[in-house]
Amino acid sequence: MKNALVAKILYEVADLLELEGVPFKPRAYRRAARAIEDCPTPIEDLAAEGRLTEIAGVGEAIAQKVAEIVATGKLAYHEELKAKLPVELRALTQVEGIGPKTARLLYEELGIRNLADLERAAAEGRIRSVKGLGEKTEQKIRRGLAETRGAEKRLLLGRAWPLARHLVEQLMATGLYRHVEPAGSLRRGKETVGDLDLLAVSDRPDEAMRAFCSLPDVAEVLAQGPKRSSIRLSDGFQVDLRLVPANAFGAALQYFTGSKEHNIRLRERAAARGWKLSEYGLTSADGEVLAGEDEAGIYRALGLAYIPPELREDRGEIAASEAGTLPELVDARRVRCDLHVHTDSSDGEATLLAMARAAAERGLRAIAITDHLRFAQAIPGLSADDLRRQIEEVRRRNETAGLTLLTGVEANIARDGTVDVPRDLLKDLDLVIASVHTHLRLGRKEMTDRLLRAVEDEGVDILGHPTGRLIGERPPCEADWDEVFRRAAKTGTALEVNAHPQRLDLGAELIRRAIGFGARLAIGTDAHDVGHLDFLEFGVITARRGWATAEHILNTLPVEDLLAARKRGR
DNA sequence: GCCGTTTTCGGCCCGACTGTTTTCAGTCG
Structure with missing residues (x-):
């Protein structure tokens, strides 16, 4: 390939x-x-x-x-x-303020080819001497370089959403805004978010902008205008606020949600009809406003079914919308059970009872208690006897927990693909997850065989966090995923969508591939504490980004149906 | 270099903000 x-x-x-x-x-x-x-x-x-x-x-x-x-x-x-032109354009244009034109200029005037050259020139004050550039540009490049050197700036989705909600609350509390709404890659549910785009309507725009630029956590105001301002928070995160007229809010929300590629497609579509689409609305050639107040109206006017934000990546959604074949994406309200939960019996922080109560408080109908089995002396995990006792406890608590507790386990997949679940307990376990935790850097062939062996294991219901990736820390393991998904579909093994913000594993692209092969998905938070139960929404968002419908996801079934639908129930 | 509800040639997304300019180019989103 x-x-x-x-x-x-x-x-x-x-x-x-x-x-x-x-x-x-x-x-x-x-x-x-x-x-x-x-x-x-x-x-x-x-x-x-x-x-x-x-x-x-x-x-x-x-x-x-x-x-x-x-x-x-x-x-x-x-x-x-x-x-x-021996210039590393990719690296250079990553520096804020440098685009292709400036890169070319820097190469021709100063011979700058890469970041090291740029750094030297900036330090020696040579950039300001180039015609067309000045002192401010040089300073901006210096700052940009410092940022580029700084580690990964992107924020995990699971951290960006709480931050966005907090900022929205702070802004609304000033009383200067009619409403404030997050757009951008956050609204599309990308697994990491580079900066935050907030969209607002205000009757007192000047004061509203000033209030934004003087929020308590602002470290730097990057730009301030009447319609758009940008700030950097003290943790380095950039937030943009745009004030838009109320009658164009839908157009603005559409526009600022992106993605850029999706928007370009829509604009081309508008242009082909002799119209113009911008953040101020969809207008005909003679200036008549065709849509703008609400987002759905834009799509409607362009002859398209509404496209949910999670699909707006120019990966076929526009053609599907036009053809009426967009999937009806799974709704978060349909996912009322968590299939992957740890307790302090293994490496979790909270007791079984505390996790059960917290889940009930959140309105969940069921959770599966899936602690680790002990597979290495150093790592906390259950022995077969511990597991037997836990199964008893789960059954006992079930009667008073306020939701259904499923017995389960997260077993380890050894290097050779064998799964360590005690076979005599299988009949007492509602759900068996098997996951890779070590030896993640095997070659593609060996890893594929290993995963296939686990998938084929009759005792395994779910393949947990299949790729083992940790976003920003550890890349996904290498395997022939198409083959894994094909066999998972054939054997009825569900693939986990691990909802932990650092995992989101499977990720959206692989989810889309997996359901293409007819595989089933199982969303689990991998909660190790009560607060982690809130991660469920990120699993749902990721599944939506993978074009998944409710039918693709085990969690959407009532408990009895879920048990019948899992591999060992078939 | 691609492509067609404007087209086999002539288009190719749109607007805000900044800096270095004396009227606009470059960058960003």
């Missing part, structure tokens, strides 16, 4: 053309690169069959270049461009 390689080279060609100031081509190359990246068929197969131009965005010229990359592993055109 050479799709990733081909995409990488095409993206670089796009960058280099942009650096040269070539118009339009960069976009064409990026579009083709993205389509190839997303394409589930190996690009070399399409090339062999002469079907490259069937990919949207790939015409004759790019098809030829793709064929060359498939055949030789590189592209002469790409090498030529690199030789002409």
Whole structure:
């Protein structure tokens, strides 16, 4: 599968053309690169069959270049461009304030090729000497460099939502706003959020902007205008606030929710009808307002079914909307049980009783108690006897807990794929999760075999946090996921959507693939304390981003049906 | 370089803010 390689080279060609100031081509190359990246068929197969131009965005010229990359592993055109402008555009444009034009200028005037060159020039005060740049630009670049050096700035979804809710509360408390609503990648439910976009309506805009820029936690005001302001909080996180007229709130919400690619598609669609779409509304050629007050109206006017924010990534949602084949995404209200909960019997912080009460308070109908089995001396976990006792306790508490408690366990998948669950207890366990916890860096083949063995195990109902990733810390393990999903679907093994903000595992793209193979999903918070039960919503959001409907998810079933639908119930 | 409810040629998303400019280019989202 050479799709990733081909995409990488095409993206670089796009960058280099942009650096040269070539118009339009960069976009064409990026579009083709993205389509190839997303394409589930190996690009070399399409090339062999002469079907490259069937990919949207790939015409004759790019098809030829793709064929060359498939055949030789590189592209002469790409090498030529690199030789002409040996500039690491990607790295340089990551610095706030530097775009392709400035990068080119810096290369021609100062010979700057990469971040190290840039850093030296900034430190020596040479940037201000370039015509068109000045002292402020140099300062901005210095600050930008410091930020780029600073570690991962993106915030986990599970931390960004509470922060956003807090800010909204603070702003509303000033009495200067009619309403304030988060947009951007947060509203789309991306697993990490780079900055926060807030949208507001105010009858006293000047005061409202001042209030925003002087919130207690503001470290720096990056920009302040009558319509848009940007602040940086003391923890380095950037928040933008936009004031919009009430009659254009829907258009603004649509626009600022993005994604950028999705919006470009919508605007093209509007343009094809001779209309114009902006954050102020959808207008016809003669200026008549066709939509703007509510978001759904924009889609309706463009002949589209409403597209939920989680799908707005330009990954086929617009075509599906037009064709009326958008999935009816799972609704958070349908997910009223948590299938992965720990207690202090293993490495959790709270007692079984405390977890049960907290879950009942949150309106959950059922939780599965799934503590670790002891698989290594150093890690807290249950012995077979401990598990036997816990099963008794779960059954006892069940009568007074105010919700259904399911017996369960999170077993470990050993390096060879065997699962350590005590077989004589299987009949007493409502739910068996099996997860990988160690040896996550195996080669693709070995890891695939290992996961397949666990999936085929008749005692395993759910494959827990399948890829083992920790967002921002540990990459997903390598495996032939298509094969894992195919076998999971065939055996009835559910795939976990681990809702812990640092895991979100499976992630959205793999979820979409998994349900494409007909696999079932099981959402669990992996709660190790009572507060973690709130993570459930992030699991639901992630499932929605993966185009999942209620039918794909075990949690949406009443308990008896759930038990019948799990693998060992079939 | 791609593509077609404006088109096989001539388009290609739109607006706010900043800085370095004397009227606008570049960047960002």
